Amino acid sequence: MTLTNLLTEQAELILAHKIVSSEQVRTIEPKAAQIAGCSMFELMQRAGEAAFKALKQAWPNAMNIIVVAGNGNNAGDGYVLAKLAKQQGINVVVICEKPERELIGDAKQAQLEWQQQGGETQQFAELDYTQFDVVVDALLGTGVTGEVKPAFQAVIQQINRANIPVLSIDLPSGMFANTGQALPLCIDADVTITFIATKPGLVSGIGKEFCGKLIFADLGVGKEFFDIARSRAQLVDWSMLQSLQSRPVHGHKGSFGKLLCIGGNQGMAGAIRLSAEAALRCGVGLVKVYCHESSSISISAGRPEIMLTHKELEAALDWCSCIVVGPGLGQDNWAHQQFSSLFEYLKHHPKPLVIDADGLNLLAAMKDKAAVQNTLARLPALVLTPHPGEASRLLNCNIAKIESDRYLSSQHIAQKYQSVCVLKGAGTIIQMQELHQVRGCFVCKGGNPGMATAGMGDLLTGVVGAFLAQGFTSQKAAVYGVCAHAEAGDRVAIQYGQRGMIASDLLQPLRAIVNGL
Numbered sequence: 001m002t003l004t005n006l007l008t009e010q011a012e013l014i015l016a017h018k019i020v021s022s023e024q025v026r027t028i029e030p031k032a033a034q035i036a037g038c039s040m041f042e043l044m045q046r047a048g049e050a051a052f053k054a055l056k057q058a059w060p061n062a063m064n065i066i067v068v069a070g071n072g073n074n075a076g077d078g079y080v081l082a083k084l085a086k087q088q089g090i091n092v093v094v095i096c097e098k099p100e101r102e103l104i105g106d107a108k109q110a111q112l113e114w115q116q117q118g119g120e121t122q123q124f125a126e127l128d129y130t131q132f133d134v135v136v137d138a139l140l141g142t143g144v145t146g147e148v149k150p151a152f153q154a155v156i157q158q159i160n161r162a163n164i165p166v167l168s169i170d171l172p173s174g175m176f177a178n179t180g181q182a183l184p185l186c187i188d189a190d191v192t193i194t195f196i197a198t199k200p201g202l203v204s205g206i207g208k209e210f211c212g213k214l215i216f217a218d219l220g221v222g223k224e225f226f227d228i229a230r231s232r233a234q235l236v237d238w239s240m241l242q243s244l245q246s247r248p249v250h251g252h253k254g255s256f257g258k259l260l261c262i263g264g265n266q267g268m269a270g271a272i273r274l275s276a277e278a279a280l281r282c283g284v285g286l287v288k289v290y291c292h293e294s295s296s297i298s299i300s301a302g303r304p305e306i307m308l309t310h311k312e313l314e315a316a317l318d319w320c321s322c323i324v325v326g327p328g329l330g331q332d333n334w335a336h337q338q339f340s341s342l343f344e345y346l347k348h349h350p351k352p353l354v355i356d357a358d359g360l361n362l363l364a365a366m367k368d369k370a371a372v373q374n375t376l377a378r379l380p381a382l383v384l385t386p387h388p389g390e391a392s393r394l395l396n397c398n399i400a401k402i403e404s405d406r407y408l409s410s411q412h413i414a415q416k417y418q419s420v421c422v423l424k425g426a427g428t429i430i431q432m433q434e435l436h437q438v439r440g441c442f443v444c445k446g447g448n449p450g451m452a453t454a455g456m457g458d459l460l461t462g463v464v465g466a467f468l469a470q471g472f473t474s475q476k477a478a479v480y481g482v483c484a485h486a487e488a489g490d491r492v493a494i495q496y497g498q499r500g501m502i503a504s505d506l507l508q509p510l511r512a513i514v515n516g517l
Contacts, residue, residue, distance in 0.1 A: 006479055011240035015226060016216035019233040020197035022142035022177035029196055032225035041106040043219055047195050048080020050217035051169050054193045059165060062133035069096040070139040076107030077169045078138025079114040086117055094121045097151055124155055129162030137166055137187045139173035148174050148183050156185045168192040171199060172210045179405045180207015195219055203443050204427030205406045237445040238487035256285035257469030260320035263328040264291030265335055269298035271328030271458040274503050276306045278462030281511045284469045290316045317345050322352040322469035326359025327458040343375055352381035352468045356461040360386050364393040381474035382419040383464055391423055420474045422482055430478045442479050446486030450498025459503045460485045484513050
């Protein structure tokens with residue numbers, strides 16, 4: 001399983017979707033430019049031009065802009081933009097820490113050309129930013145890894161308080177490019193234009209919020225860069241995936257999987273009902289729910305296609321070809337009993353498994369870690385779908401630690417539990433693992449804040465389980481499941497808006513999506 005064999009050929013060629021660490025970009029960028037016959041100063045000019053084009057597209061009527069420049073190459077990009085804006089009759093103010101300081105390297109040349117254009121540079125000060133139409137953030141680039149110095153923190157605070165549009169160049173200043181974390185403050189941009197390659201921190205977690213709308217420009221050296229660079233991850237959405245195969249004409253309900261969903265403790269029938277119904281809408285032939293006796297009526301009401309049982313778990317496990325466990329399971333004695341019985345069964349009868357919600361909490365709490373890992377290692381497919389809170393329990397740390405590096409956290413879960421890990425959130429990460437070696441990951445482009453509501457995770461569990469039950473590998477089931485779920489949420493948001501979206505709204509769009517509609 002590789003990062004690209006799930007994608008269409010066209011999707012594989014889109015450089016904007018390839019995620020590369022900031023260290024690789026800094027190291028390989030000069031080599032790529034040299035191969036392409038482009039000087040580093042010409043590359044800086046292209047960056048400034050691309051940023052100016054992005055500014056004009058986003059704010060075509062902007063006539064007063066302020067460029068906040070730092071001391072490195074990011075500032076050079078800003079000076080190029082300022083020169084271009086001034087040439088087009090836009091009022092431009094450039095501010096920096098020390099106007100008398102000469103920059104070095106290519107940034108010095110960009111600074112000199114700005115000055116030769118008649119441009120002036122002022123010192124950082126308490127400005128009334130509201131007199132400008134747009135702030136151009138050219139303060140800090142990808143080289144920042146430690147805490148931003150106080151003078152720059154003060155400027156970042158002023159910009160964020162000003163409440164006017166911000167264009168960030170390469171990444172929002174104050175962000176750690178590889179994780180998206182603030183150091184400790186970060187520009188809250190409306191638009192970010194990033195160059196050469198997409199950095200990991202821009203597309204997942206809090207970093208995705210900081211950067212606003214993300215624009216990519218390869219500056220004409222993308223092919224040369226990716227001939228050398230090693231992509232860390234791949235952005236993906238439903239439109240990029242290979243189409244689902246047609247179903248055989250002679251197929252029957254048994255041909256398309258038998259999924260058992262375990263959960264639905266007292267008072268929590270809705271969670272497992274959502275998982276089961278989502279699985280049906282995504283094409284599983286047969287779905288059975290094993291639940292607490294008190295939940296039976298609530299689960300079956302209005303959906304007679306869902307089979308039910310609350311007795312003889314082992315018989316239900318014998319019946320199924322794939323298992324989902326966790327939604328609405330709880331953590332009381334009944335839940336512990338079902339989860340323990342499931343693991344005892346899997347020791348002798350390995351089957352594809354998706355674990356979510358309280359299933360993850362119970363997994364984290366199991367005492368005999370060696371026995372657990374031995375059982376999990378024998379499963380033909382395993383997908384864990386934690387949100388950051390559940391991930392923190394799986395790794396025995398706090399949520400802040402998980403969110404400080406979502407890529408590393410998902411990698412650790414995939415390795416520890418010998419699974420595919422779906423770390424949910426803005427820019428959900430699908431981390432691959434096989435034979436103790438992480439093979440790479442996908443980051444979902446889709447989804448929206450309207451999906452932050454009860455039951456969405458339970459729905460996703462059913463979607464992933466559906467693909468797994470129909471014979472997909474754990475990697476493919478996770479990628480297709482996450483992308484189909486996100487696409488459904490985005491379709492609902494387009495039609496009705498984000499506020500008020502509920503999980504069951506996604507059921508009909510899911511059906512259309514898996515049918516290529």
